[in-house]
Amino acid sequence: MSTATRRASTPAAPDWTGALCAQTDPDLFFPAGHNQASDTRQAKRMCQRCPIQRACAEWAIREGIRDGVWGGLSEDDRRPFIPDRKFGWGEGVQRCLDQQEVLEDRVAEQRSYRQIAEELGVDRTSVRRAVQMLRREEKLAGGVSA
Ligand code: SF4
Structure with a gap:
C-alpha cells in the first residue's frame, strides 16, 4: 500500500495534494528495523519541505496517530501533544x-x-x-x- 493510500484511508484526513511522501518510498515514513533512526531523520527532512506540513502535523496530533512520521514529527515527538x-x-x-x-x-x-x-x-x-x-x-x- 502506498503512503498516499495509507494516509487517504485514514478518517478525517486533510487534503494530501502535494504531499511529498506520496512521491517516495512509503516505508521511509514508517521507520522500523536497523535503519529506523536514519529513516526518521530523512523523513523529517522531507516533511520540512512539504507544502502541507503544518496541516499534516496538526491532523496527526489531533487524531492521535501513533505510527510513523507525520508533518515532521515522529511518534515520540507527537506523544506529549496528543x-x-x-x-x-x-x-x-x-x-x-x-x-x-x-x-x-x-x-x-x-x-x-x-x-x-x-x-x-x-x-x-x-x-x-x-x-x-x-x-x-x-x-x-x-x-x-x-
Ligand atoms: S508533512 Fe511529511 S508526512 Fe505529512 S504529507 Fe508532507 S511529507 Fe507526508
Whole structure:
C-alpha cells in the first residue's frame, strides 16, 4: 500500500495534494528495523519541505496517530501533544481545544492557568497541556527541527 493510500484511508484526513511522501518510498515514513533512526531523520527532512506540513502535523496530533512520521514529527515527538481521548489525557485538554479561541485570547491577555481553568471549567494541568500543544503547533509554521 502506498503512503498516499495509507494516509487517504485514514478518517478525517486533510487534503494530501502535494504531499511529498506520496512521491517516495512509503516505508521511509514508517521507520522500523536497523535503519529506523536514519529513516526518521530523512523523513523529517522531507516533511520540512512539504507544502502541507503544518496541516499534516496538526491532523496527526489531533487524531492521535501513533505510527510513523507525520508533518515532521515522529511518534515520540507527537506523544506529549496528543489529545487525551486517544491516549489517556483527561477530558479537560479536549475541552480546552474545543474552546481554542477563548484559550488563545486568555493566554494573550496573560491570564494565569488557574483563571483560564476556572473559565473553561477544567483543571490547570489540562490548560497547561493544551497551551503546550498549541505552542508546539505554532512552531510548526516555521518548520520542524525536532
Ligand atoms: S508533512 Fe511529511 S508526512 Fe505529512 S504529507 Fe508532507 S511529507 Fe507526508
